[in-house]
Amino acid sequence: MKKFHNVKKKRKSLKKNLLVLHIKFFFGMAFNKIFASGSLPALVKFRSRCAYSDENDSSNGTNGSIQEVMPASAFKVNPNLGYKVHHHLLQLGIETPYDPLITDSSNENAANNARKIEQITDKFKEIMEILGLDLTNDSLEKTPRRVAKMYVEEVFWGLNPHNFPHISTVKNSMKYDEMVIERNINVSSHCEHHFVHIDGIAHVGYIPKERVIGLSKINRVVRYFSKRPQIQERLTEQIYAALSYVLETQDVAVTVIAQHFCVKCRGIEDVNCNTVTSKLGGIFQTDQKTRGEFIRLIQIPNANCQ
Numbered sequence: 001m002k003k004f005h006n007v008k009k010k011r012k013s014l015k016k017n018l019l020v021l022h023i024k025f026f027f028g029m030a031f032n033k034i035f036a037s038g039s040l041p042a043l044v045k046f047r048s049r050c051a052y053s054d055e056n057d058s059s060n061g062t063n064g065s066i067q068e069v070m071p072a073s074a075f076k077v078n079p080n081l082g083y084k085v086h087h088h089l090l091q092l093g094i095e096t097p098y099d100p101l102i103t104d105s106s107n108e109n110a111a112n113n114a115r116k117i118e119q120i121t122d123k124f125k126e127i128m129e130i131l132g133l134d135l136t137n138d139s140l141e142k143t144p145r146r147v148a149k150m151y152v153e154e155v156f157w158g159l160n161p162h163n164f165p166h167i168s169t170v171k172n173s174m175k176y177d178e179m180v181i182e183r184n185i186n187v188s189s190h191c192e193h194h195f196v197h198i199d200g201i202a203h204v205g206y207i208p209k210e211r212v213i214g215l216s217k218i219n220r221v222v223r224y225f226s227k228r229p230q231i232q233e234r235l236t237e238q239i240y241a242a243l244s245y246v247l248e249t250q251d252v253a254v255t256v257i258a259q260h261f262c263v264k265c266r267g268i269e270d271v272n273c274n275t276v277t278s279k280l281g282g283i284f285q286t287d288q289k290t291r292g293e294f295i296r297l298i299q300i301p302n303a304n305c306q
């Protein structure tokens with residue numbers, strides 16, 4: 001009888017152990033899956049998006065409310081500043097003709113991107129079918145979706161003020177009053193007439209007043225406006241206006257030099273030409289010497305490689 005009880009006890013404990021093992025296995029698998037798919041970091045980021053508020057925002061929005069979101073790659077954004085810059089550009093008549101209510105995929109509209117990708121996928125399928133392409137071919141079947149994702153997540157995310165970069169500035173306690181130039185900033189954009197690539201560089205200079213800007217933030221502003229269907233003149237104006245707004249000075253100079261693939265690869269097919277645009281404000285515009293110095297400094301070779 002005692003033996004029978006012992007066997008029963010052992011069976012019970014074995015069952016219990018098995019149950020614990022199953023639970024551990026199940027949760028372990030689920031946990032791994034969430035991590036492997038990146039859902040957990042995405043969830044954390046989504047929560048941080050929702051936590052956005054405009055508390056602590058300074059007058060022009062620099063150093064203000066920051067969020068970690070991932071429009072195209074991980075970087076800090078400042079939607080508040082994005083909307084302020086958007087209204088500033090509207091007032092100046094140089095904003096891209098678009099509706100931020102449609103393009104904003106923030107907070108409660110997080111599903112917008114997915115919906116847009118679905119819609120563009122369907123439309124692009126149609127375009128390919130009209131061209132006579134076989135969408136059952138394994139190399140072509142996913143192209144409509146690739147193109148849709150590229151438009152929404154990779155090349156046109158600058159149409160969303162929510163993705164405007166966080167701009168860090170520090171007090172100009174060293175009283176630096178000469179020009180600062182960020183040169184050879186990569187410009188990768190798309191022309192709004194043909195939706196093909198614009199490949200170039202930008203040089204941006206400014207003369208600090210009360211505050212100096214984090215250098216990479218200049219590159220980020222150039223990148224933000226490049227991630228839209230553009231024409232080079234507007235791109236140049238927008239970079240200038242946004243930077244002079246956040247730096248609270250007109251003493252800003254922007255030059256963009258780019259090759260337009262709509263000129264290079266189609267139409268006139270001129271492979272050698274490039275386009276130069278510039279916007280000089282404040283002292284860069286009014287003072288011949290300052291203007292000349294900017295032009296001279298952007299032309300000197302890179303110190304580290306030549």
Ligand SMILES: Nc1nc2c(ncn2[C@@H]2O[C@H](COP(=O)(O)OP(=O)(O)OP(=O)(O)O)[C@@H](O)[C@H]2O)c(=O)[nH]1
Pocket residue numbers: 191192193230231232233260262263266267268
């Ligand atoms: N001003 C300006 N024009 C641009 C830019 N990007 C493309 N374009 C031009 O936009 C123009 C559109 O002209 P359209 O005659 O309507 O178009 P198209 O028939 O394709 O013109 P072609 O390119 O000459 O074949 C072209 O001349 C392009 O070179 C830009 O950034 N700025």
